[in-house]
Amino acid sequence: MANDSFLDRSRTVAGPGYNRWLVPPAALAIHLAIGQAYAFSVFNKPLGSLISGDVNAPASDDWTPTQIGITFSIAIVLLGLSAAIFGKWLERVGPRKAMLASALCFGGGFLIGSLGIHLHNIWLLYFGYGFVGGIGLGIGYISPVSTLIKWFPDRKGVATGMAIMGFGGGAMIGSPLANNLMGYFKDSAPQGVAPTFIVMGLIYLLFMQFGVWTIRVPADDWKPAGYVPSTEHNxxxxxxxxxxxxxxxxxxxxxxxxxxxxxxxxxxxxxxxxxxxxxxxxxxxxxxxxxxxxxxxxxxxxxxxxxxxxxxxxxxxxxxxxxxxxxxxxxxxxxxxxxxxxxxxxxxxxxxxxxxxxxxxxxxxxxxxxxxxxxxxxxxxxxxxxxxxxxxxxxxxxxxxxxxxxxxxxxxxxxxxxxxxxxxxxxxxxxxxxxxxxxxxxxxxxxxxxxxxxxxxxxxxxxxxxx
CATH class of the missing domain: 1.20.1250.20 (MFS general substrate transporter like domains)
Incomplete structure (x- = not known):
């Protein structure tokens, strides 16, 4: 049953005459953000020298490359698991609520991770960026897909390609952003990593709101004007x-x-x-x-x-x-x-x-x-x-x-x-x-x-x- 919440799927149904090409940018906003995961390696050396302050000479108490790499592995495993677990929930509640959940988890994962970096507690980093952030990755990755397919039954490959292209391109934004922020904060925190995590978490949380509040779903009986299911490859x-x-x-x-x-x-x-x-x-x-x-x-x-x-x-x-x-x-x-x-x-x-x-x-x-x-x-x-x-x-x-x-x-x-x-x-x-x-x-x-x-x-x- 639909309820009166502004986040509910029933509040995102597009009216007559809605331009379906406004939907891919909403999907792209989510995927460009969570695609940052592909750039996680930019943090490897800074995270491995928080104690020593020298990326070329880590201290004995610094995290090892293997310890740091586990963070990314947890995030990818949780991407697949959360996508599998929350998929039916997503279909029921609609993309807006799912995208908001993704934004809160992904942005929140950075914030929790920053605390782990500040305290030099690897388990908080695993929990924040890996576990919570990984759930945000999974929900965010699949949240636009069924919506795009419903809007573009005639161009399913084009529509999903546009969004998932964003996940592949997320690192091209995330990598220089992280490098610039770490350089800016280097004098105020070890390697500038903890405040970088805070700023990136907030930036991605806000950026993903564009997708959250602009996404629309078609009415159940909607189809593109003049659309006839193709007999090709039928x-x-x-x-x-x-x-x-x-x-x-x-x-x-x-x-x-x-x-x-x-x-x-x-x-x-x-x-x-x-x-x-x-x-x-x-x-x-x-x-x-x-x-x-x-x-x-x-x-x-x-x-x-x-x-x-x-x-x-x-x-x-x-x-x-x-x-x-x-x-x-x-x-x-x-x-x-x-x-x-x-x-x-x-x-x-x-x-x-x-x-x-x-x-x-x-x-x-x-x-x-x-x-x-x-x-x-x-x-x-x-x-x-x-x-x-x-x-x-x-x-x-x-x-x-x-x-x-x-x-x-x-x-x-x-x-x-x-x-x-x-x-x-x-x-x-x-x-x-x-x-x-x-x-x-x-x-x-x-x-x-x-x-x-x-x-x-x-x-x-x-x-x-x-x-």
Whole structure:
């Protein structure tokens, strides 16, 4: 039942003549904010030298890189778990209340974390930025998705790509913002980190309010003027609806879970190793004196990958509106297998330009996988509880966030123990990730339309989304 609260879903239903293109900026405001999580590494060295005051000479009491890294891991795990747990609640209460909850948790996580930094209590940092902030990440990540799909049934890939592109671009704002603030506050607090957390928490809390108060949902019977469901790729697009509870009983859900898991695991394999990978592969020893890739050039390579991660989210998800979701993922996996297998050869041959180009294409498909999956879910299960279904599927991301780095570090360390260096030390990483993509390709090929036994019987509305 709707109530009279201004936050209630019933108060966000758009009136006749509302311009649906006002909705993507509201979604973008949320994703640009929470996308800061991708820039957390900018805090690693300052957080590791709060006692010593020297990033190059940490004190014995300073936090270790491993301790600090756990903060980010907690946040990503909580992203997937909270998205899964709160997905049905989100569908019931609507995007405004969910976005406000996300803003309070994400901004509040910074504030709690600042106290942990001030007191040098790692557990408060874990609880603040990791646990509370991670819940804000999960709710914020899925909160605009079902709304956008309902507004853009004719352009699902374009709509979700616009929002999820923001998550990929959040680090491009968050990283320089954090650096500038830490520089400004450096004289008033150790490394300037604690006051930086306070200011960033407040900035993001306020910035996300734009999304909270401008978001609108369409009436249950609304559709774009002249819109007729496309017959193109129609075999894979349902006109029925499947609830979140029934969706997880279908083989299609778990096949798509494997699809997302493998795409993300392989992509993280490149992102996780990007800087050391290019420096070790194209070192002075391999390229000749003073011709190797420097640390500064490697940082530029990482920035370029971030740009392609962002652009790929919009390009590939938009292309999926024309190609169909299954075909688009077949490209991710088929082309990805070839490119991953090619990387070691390019490294051994010292083909730097081609190496960079291939890595950029790989990362564009990694980003595209995130942005295409909500539309794929809507095609398979309908728009009824797609936000909740998407939330449950994001547990694949949490799993990949642990699995990807584990595979990379284990294989790379084993190669170094065998005395391998440069490109040779990473070749098994890329061959293994190509194998991971083979599993994703097979899972995607096995996807078929959902059987009628899982469909909702009778009319459904968003207001009943949690029942």
């Amino acid at each position: 075999a894979m697009i349902t006109t029925a609806n499947v609830s979140a509870d029934n969706a997880i009983k279908t083989p299609q859900f778990w096949l798509l879970w494997v699809v997302l898991l493998t795409n993300v695991t392989a992509g993280i394999g490149v992102l996780e190793t990007a800087s050391p990978l290019i420096q070790e592969t194209f070192s002075d020893g391999a390229m000749g004196a003073d011709r190797g890739v420097t640390a500064a050039a490697a940082a530029g390579f990482v920035g370029l990958l971030s740009l392609f991660n962002l652009l790929g989210r919009f390009f590939w998800s938009s292309a999926s509106d024309k190609l169909g979701r299954k075909v688009t993922y077949a490209i991710y996996f088929g082309l990805g297998i070839l490119l991953y297998a090619l990387v070691p050869t390019l490294g051994h041959g010292l083909q730097l330009t081609l190496f960079v180009a291939v890595a950029c294409v790989i990362i564009s498909m990694y980003g595209g996988g995130f942005a295409t999956i909500p539309a794929y879910l809507s095609d398979m299960f309908g728009k009824y509880q797609v936000g909740a279904i998407h939330g449950r599927l994001l547990t694949a991301w949490s799993t990949a966030g642990v699995l990807g780095p584990l595979i990379v570090h284990t294989l790379h360390e084993h190669a170094k123990e065998q005395g391998l260096t440069g490109a040779a030390a990473y070749q098994n990483v890329f061959y293994t990730m190509a194998g991971v993509l083979v599993l994703g390709l097979l899972a995607n090929l096995a996807v078929r339309p959902v059987k009628e036994q899982y469909y909702e019987k009778g009319p459904v509305t968003a207001e009943t989304g949690g029942h």
